[in-house]
Amino acid sequence: MSLLxxxxxxLIPFIxxxxxxxxxxxxxxxxxxxxxxxxxxxxxFNATIQMPKGSMxxxxxxHSYWYKDEGTE
Numbered sequence: 396m397s398l399l400x401x402x403x404x405x406l407i408p409f410i411x412x413x414x415x416x417x418x419x420x421x422x423x424x425x426x427x428x429x430x431x432x433x434x435x436x437x438x439x440f441n442a443t444i445q446m447p448k449g450s451m452x453x454x455x456x457x458h459s460y461w462y463k464d465e466g467t468e
Contacts, residue, residue, distance in 0.1 A: 401432030
């Protein structure tokens with residue numbers, strides 16, 4: 396999955412709602428879409444915390460795998 400749709404349809408509308416509280420539709424729309432992309436945020440968090448520098452990641456369903464090619468250093 397990609398974080399771009401989650402940012403465009405979730406984070407940006409929610410920030411618009413936080414700036415102007417009269418736009419309740421954007422707040423509800425943004426909050427629902429932020430929740431739908433939760434798995435993508437978990438993948439990014441795990442990639443930044445667990446993966447060593449220079450490694451590659453592959454996603455397979457709900458699982459992510461990384462490997463580091465020792466010949467590239």
